[in-house]
Amino acid sequence: xxxxxxxxxxxxxxxxxxxxxxxxxxxxxxxxxxxxxxxxxxxxxxxxxxxxxxxxxxxxxxxxxxxxxxxxxxxxxxxxxxxxxxxxxxxxxxxxxxxxxxxxxxxxxxxxxxxxxxxxxxxxxxxxxxxxxxxxxxxxxxxxxxxxxxxxxxxxxxxxxxxxxxxxxxxxxxxxxxxxxxxxxxxxxxxxxxxxxxxxxxxxxxxxxxxxxxxxxxxxxxxxxxxxxxxxxxxxxxxxxxxxxxxxxxxxxxxxxxxxxxxxxxxxxxxxxxxxxxxxxxxxxxxxxxxxxxxxxxxxxxxxxxxxxxxxxxxxxxxxxxxxxxxxxxxxxxxxxxxxxxxxxxxxxxxxxxxxxxxxxxxxxxxxxxxxxxxxxxxxxxxxxxxxxxxxxxxxxxxxxxxxxxxxxxxxxxxx
Ligand code: CTP
Numbered sequence: 001x002x003x004x005x006x007x008x009x010x011x012x013x014x015x016x017x018x019x020x021x022x023x024x025x026x027x028x029x030x031x032x033x034x035x036x037x038x039x040x041x042x043x044x045x046x047x048x049x050x051x052x053x054x055x056x057x058x059x060x061x062x063x064x065x066x067x068x069x070x071x072x073x074x075x076x077x078x079x080x081x082x083x084x085x086x087x088x089x090x091x092x093x094x095x096x097x098x099x100x101x102x103x104x105x106x107x108x109x110x111x112x113x114x115x116x117x118x119x120x121x122x123x124x125x126x127x128x129x130x131x132x133x134x135x136x137x138x139x140x141x142x143x144x145x146x147x148x149x150x151x152x153x154x155x156x157x158x159x160x161x162x163x164x165x166x167x168x169x170x171x172x173x174x175x176x177x178x179x180x181x182x183x184x185x186x187x188x189x190x191x192x193x194x195x196x197x198x199x200x201x202x203x204x205x206x207x208x209x210x211x212x213x214x215x216x217x218x219x220x221x222x223x224x225x226x227x228x229x230x231x232x233x234x235x236x237x238x239x240x241x242x243x244x245x246x247x248x249x250x251x252x253x254x255x256x257x258x259x260x261x262x263x264x265x266x267x268x269x270x271x272x273x274x275x276x277x278x279x280x281x282x283x284x285x286x287x288x289x290x291x292x293x294x295x296x297x298x299x300x301x302x303x304x305x306x307x308x309x310x311x312x313x314x315x316x317x318x319x320x321x322x323x324x325x326x327x328x329x330x331x332x333x334x335x336x337x338x339x340x341x342x343x344x345x346x347x348x349x350x351x352x353x354x355x356x357x358x359x360x361x362x363x364x365x366x367x368x369x370x371x372x373x374x375x376x377x378x379x380x381x382x383x384x385x386x387x388x389x390x391x392x393x394x395x396x397x398x399x400x401x402x403x404x405x406x407x408x409x410x411x412x413x414x415x416x
Contacts, residue, residue, distance in 0.1 A: 009040075009398060010040060010041040011040050011041065011193045011196075012037060012040040012041045012042035012192070012193065012196070013040075013041030013042075014041070015041070015042045015043075015096045015097070015196065016042065016043045016044075016045070016094055016095055016096050017037055017042050017043070017044050017045070017095065017096060017097055017098075017099055017192070018044075018045050018046075018047060018091055018092070018095040018097075018098045018099070018123070019033070019034055019037065019044050019045070019046050019047070019061075019065070019099050019101065020046075020047045020048075020049075020098060020099065020100040020101075020120045020123075020124070021046065021047070021048045021049065021052035021056070021061070021100075021101070021102065021120075022049045022051060022052055022100060022102060022103055022104045022106070022107035022120065023049055023050075023051025023052050023054060023055060023104050023106070023107075024051075024052075024055065024102040024104045024139045024140065024182075025055060025139075025173040026101075026102035026139035026181070026182035027052050027055035027056040027102060028055065028056055029101075029102070029182055029184065029185050030056070030061070030101050030102060030185075031056060031060050031061065031064055032185035033101055033185040033188055033189065034046060034061055034064045034065050035064045035185075036185050036186060036188075036189040037189065037192065038064065038065060038066070040189060040193065043067075044064075044065040044067070045065065045067055045070070045091060045095070046058070046061040046062070046065050046067070046069045046070070047069070047070040047071075047091065047119055047120045047123065048061065048069060048070070048071045048072070048120070049072070049107070049118055049120050050071075050072040050118065051104070051106075052071075053071055053072050058071045070087060070091065070119055087119060087123070088116075088119060088122040088123040088126045089126055091119075091123050092123040092124075092126050092127035092128070092132055093128070093132075095127070095132050096132070096196075097132065097133045097134075097135055097192070097195070097196075098123070098124060098127060098132060098133070098134050098135065099135045099136070099137070099188075099192065100120070100124070100134070100135070100136040100137065101136070101137035101139075101182060101188060102137060102138070102139035102182045103136040103137055103138045103139065104138075104139065104140060105138075105140045105144045105145075105147075105150050105153075107120075107121070108136065108138060108150065108153050108154065108157060109149070109153055111124055111125075111134075111136075111157060111162070112153045112156055112157055112160075129161060133161075133163060133195070134161070134162045134163070135162075135163045135164075135165065135191075135192065135195060136157070136162055136163070136164055136165065137165045137167075137182050137183055137188055138150075138154070138164065138165075138166075138167050138180070138182070139167070139180070139181065139182035140180045141172060141174050141176065141180055142172060142176055142177070142178030142179055142180045143176075144180065145167060145178075145179050145180035146178075146179070146180075163195060165183055165188060165191045166183065167179055167180050167181060167182065167183065168181040168182065168183050168184065168187070169181065187259060190258075190259045191259065193241070194240065194241040194259070194260075197238075197241040197242055197404070198242065198408075199242060199243035200242045200243070200407065200408060200412070201239055201242035201243050201244035201285070201407060201412070202242075202243035202244070203243070203244075204239075204243075204244040204245070204284045204285055204412065204413075205244065205245045205246075205247070205282055205283045205284050205285070206236070206239040206244040206245070206246045206247070206283065206284070206285045206286075206287065206407075207246075207247050207249070207276065207279050207280055207283035207285070207286045207287070208232050208235050208236045208239070208246065208247070208248050208249070208286075208287045208288075208289060209232065209249045209250075209251075209272060209276055209287075209288050209289060209290035209292075209324060210229040210231070210232020210233055210235075210236065210248060210249070210250050210251065210253070210289050210290055211227055211228070211229030211232060211250050211251030211252065211253040211290055211291070212224045212225045212226070212227040212229070212251045212252065212253070212290070212291050212293070213251045213252075213266070213267065213268055213269040213271075213272055213290065213291075213292050213293045213321075214251065214252050214267045214268060214293075215268055215269065215293045215295070215296035215297060215300075215321075216267075216268065216296075216297070216300040217297050217300060217301065217305070217314075217316065218300060218301040218302075218303065218304050218305045219301075219302070219303065219304060220304050221304075221305075223293060223295075223296070223297070224252070224293070225291050225293065226291075226372075226376040226377065227251070227253075227290070227291035227346075227376060228253060228255075228376060228377040228378075229250060229251065229253035229255055230255065230377070230378070230379065230399050231289050231344075231370075231375070231381060231399050231402075231403070232248070232250070232287075232289035232290065233248070233250075233253075233255050233257075233258060234399040234400045234402070234403040235287055235289060235403040235406065235407070236248040236258050236261045237258035237259075237261065237400065237403065238400065238403035238404045238406070238407050239285075239287075239403075239407055240258055240259065240260045240261050241404070242404075242407055242408075244285070245262075246258075246260070246261045246262065247261075247262045247263075247264065247279050247283070248261050248262065248263045248264070249264045249266055249272055249275045249276050249279070249290070250263055250264070250265055250266070251266060251267065251272060251290055251291075252265075252267055264279075268293075268296065269292045269293050269296060269321035269322065269324070270296075270321065270322065272290060272292060272324060273321075273322045273324050273327070276324050276328065277324070277327065277328065277331075280328045280331060280333065280339065281333070283333075283339055284338065284339060284340065284413045285339070285340045285342070285410075285412075285413065286325075286328050286334075286339055286340070286341045286342065287342040287344075288324060288325040288328075288341070288342065288343050288344060289344045290324070291346055291372075292321060292323075292324060293321055294320065294321060295318035295319065295320055295321060296318065296319060296321055297316050297317070297318060298316075298317040298318060298319045299317075323362075325341065325343050325362050325364065326361075326362050326363065328341060329341045329343075329362055329363045329364050330363065337413060337414075338413060339413065340365065340366075340410060340411070340412075340413045341362075341364040341365065341366075342364060342365075342366045342367075342368060342406075342410065343358065343359065343362045343364045343366070343367045343368070344367070344368045344369075344370065345358045345367055345368070345369045345370070346370060346371075346372035346375075346376075347369060347370070347371060347372060348371065348372060348373055351369045351370075351371060351384055352369070352384065352386075352391065354369065355367050355368075355369030355384055355386045356386055356391075359386050359387075365387060365388065365410075366385060366386070366387050366409075366410050367385075367386045367387075368383050368384070368385055368386070368406065369383070369384040369386060370382065370383055370384070378399075379398060379399060380396055380397060380398050380399060380402075381396065381397075381399050381402055382394065382395055382396040382397075382402075383402055383406065385406070385409060392409065394406070
């Protein structure tokens with residue numbers, strides 16, 4: 001599913017995208033994709049093959065893109081209405097990217113061979129390779145997808161510099177079930193947005209904790225807190241967009257997993273501790289955003305605690321939970337500079353002083369302060385970045401944009 005973590009806003013502003021449709025039932029999804037790209041701020045020029053027009057009309061795409069569609073009437077690639085008569089040159093020169101969605105097996109084969117017998121394949125061939133990336137979203141029956149010819153074509157297209165967004169799995173229009181469906185429009189939108197982000201964290205493994213923990217009192221009750229997990233999920237998404245391998249250890253939250261992120265669901269602080277410490281062995285950057293419960297009931301009852309009718313209340317005793325960030329920051333990997341640790345501080349007052357004190361207490365190079373009650377559950381936040389060298393304020397903004405700024409702010413570890 002596409003990420004619902006802080007839906008991006010205007011992330012494609014200023015981008016001009018040529019959206020090419022080749023023939024396939026997934027053309028109906030291209031209408032939604034076109035709308036999503038436009039909503040995100042992109043200008044979209046649709047180009048359809050003759051086969052695509054069998055599945056959806058150019059009128060639909062014209063209404064959604066607010067531009068005249070290039071279709072089968074331009075099939076030859078010549079268009080007397082353009083002053084130079086060469087739409088394949090004009091279209092491919094002004095694009096920031098060409099996105100083929102759906103890309104049929106036949107169209108991929110055509111691209112591979114550099115054939116150019118219709119406008120869409122012609123403009124793909126005519127695009128300046130170093131300036132206009134070609135992104136494709138394949139869509140086909142599972143047997144066609146698994147066929148060695150398609151897989152071979154895909155490998156070669158990638159070697160030729162094409163970005164392939166992969167396929168979804170599940171029920172297919174033909175009645176069969178398997179791999180080959182076109183990704184959903186919002187998944188493709190996330191992939192296009194990610195494509196344009198700088199790949200600052202390529203080769204890094206980022207580990208993120210997010211959300212609250214849940215400390216059981218008995219099988220039906222427990223102690224938790226108001227953390228929504230949104231900041232941590234936004235950081236996981238931003239790190240993935242920046243090219244990192246990302247592992248997200250998430251407490252109980254109802255957020256969908258950002259695309260390409262490996263998620264591990266945990267409940268208690270002890271579970272979060274175990275999962276985090278295990279994955280920290282391979283991480284190069286650790287960002288602790290979780291609101292870990294400081295204490296847990298000393299012993300959770302295995303059966304529901306019942307009222308006995310006397311008005312007596314249960315006497316709960318607590319023990320302190322392990323400090324995940326402090327433990328990871330103390331590890332050999334962190335101490336030797338192979339693992340860069342970032343802590344968060346959820347404060348209610350004296351943000352600067354508390355954040356500076358917490359950075360020293362947790363022994364981390366970067367501590368991010370925020371006012372908990374002002375941000376829990378919200379889609380925006382304001383951050384204070386505290387290091388040994390000073391303090392930087394990141395003004396109130398969407399959590400996703402703040403996450404991108406945060407990961408652009410710290411030095412990248414060089415060790416392994
Ligand atoms: N943290 C952690 N494990 C804990 C408690 C906190 O990993 N058991 C991490 C949080 O994810 C955050 C940082 O430590 O990155 C600070 O968390 P915070 O709740 O603000 O502070 P505490 O350490 O709990 O201190 P205090 O409650 O006294 O403010």
